[in-house]
Amino acid sequence: MSIDTSAALPGPVLEGRGLTMRFGGLVAVDDVSLRLERGEVLGVIGPNGAGKSTLLNLLTGIYQATSGEVLLEGRSLAGMPAHEIVAAGIARTFQTSRLFGSLSVLDNVLIGMHTRTRCGVFTAMLRPGRARREMRQAAERACALLQAVSPDLLERRNQLASSLPQADRRRLEIARALAAEPKIVLLDEPSSGMDDRDTDALIADIERLRAQNPALSFIIIEHDMRLIAALPQRVMVLDYGRKIGDDTFEVVRQLPRVQEAYLGRKASHA
Numbered sequence: 001m002s003i004d005t006s007a008a009l010p011g012p013v014l015e016g017r018g019l020t021m022r023f024g025g026l027v028a029v030d031d032v033s034l035r036l037e038r039g040e041v042l043g044v045i046g047p048n049g050a051g052k053s054t055l056l057n058l059l060t061g062i063y064q065a066t067s068g069e070v071l072l073e074g075r076s077l078a079g080m081p082a083h084e085i086v087a088a089g090i091a092r093t094f095q096t097s098r099l100f101g102s103l104s105v106l107d108n109v110l111i112g113m114h115t116r117t118r119c120g121v122f123t124a125m126l127r128p129g130r131a132r133r134e135m136r137q138a139a140e141r142a143c144a145l146l147q148a149v150s151p152d153l154l155e156r157r158n159q160l161a162s163s164l165p166q167a168d169r170r171r172l173e174i175a176r177a178l179a180a181e182p183k184i185v186l187l188d189e190p191s192s193g194m195d196d197r198d199t200d201a202l203i204a205d206i207e208r209l210r211a212q213n214p215a216l217s218f219i220i221i222e223h224d225m226r227l228i229a230a231l232p233q234r235v236m237v238l239d240y241g242r243k244i245g246d247d248t249f250e251v252v253r254q255l256p257r258v259q260e261a262y263l264g265r266k267a268s269h270a
Contacts, residue, residue, distance in 0.1 A: 012035045012038070013037065013184060014073075014090075014217065016070050016071075019031070019034075019055065020068055030051075032068075032242070033068075038217060041210070042235070043219075043236070047239060050241065058070065059219070061082040061085040072088055072090065086180050090183070091182035092186035092188065093173040104160060105172055109172070110139065110142050112175075112177065113138055113180065148175075150205055153175065166194065174209075183215075189221055189223065190222065191222060199224055200226075202227070206231060237255075237257075245257065
């Protein structure tokens with residue numbers, strides 16, 4: 001299912017300028033800048049504790065930066081709460097599952113549409129026909145999203161989310177993020193808990209989504225280098241909160257500072 005990007009503006013879809021996040025005396029993200037083009041896939045890698053998830057939290061308004069700013073299509077997101085940033089066009093998944101396990105697969109995707117639906121309680125009471133029509137349209141779109149992400153998810157749409165295997169839970173989280181009609185999807189370790197076969201299937205799922213939505217941009221935090229080698233056009237490396245590399249995967253993997261960060265020793269000794 002394609003996402004409407006007819007209102008896309010020229011220039012980068014996302015910029016982070018001099019982003020810094022301090023927690024007391026700890027600097028979790030230290031003067032990091034990034035630029036994401038429309039339709040680009042950016043990988044973010046680094047050792048545990050490098051500041052990767054903190055960076056995503058800054059981009060999505062969960063944290064407000066100590067200094068620096070985030071711009072979406074040239075518009076500053078400073079001070080905007082997380083739900084308004086979702087409505088503006090940035091959706092994400094998390095390291096740990098945040099699905100509603102007691103709700104169905106379909107209901108989880110419908111919840112992801114909350115920033116795009118118009119009918120509230122009073123409309124449902126006063127104009128029930130309009131509310132039913134919007135709900136029917138939302139359910140049809142949710143089914144199309146499930147089909148786009150994984151046909152198997154569509155077949156399981158009436159099952160409880162808690163009954164899904166780990167790989168399908170990750171796919172459902174992606175479908176729920178897409179339900180917000182984003183310009184950018186941020187994936188925080190999407191292959192976590194998957195074996196090689198599931199990771200290969202996830203790579204194919206994301207490639208299919210990109211083919212269907214060529215203007216949709218992704219930022220992917222990942223430890224599985226097979227996925228990082230397969231999907232992103234560009235890879236940014238963080239270490240102790242600082243950016244130490246930003247280039248193609250083949251270039252970045254050869255940088256001495258990157259090898260040192262991952263091996264814990266001088267690259268010349270590797």
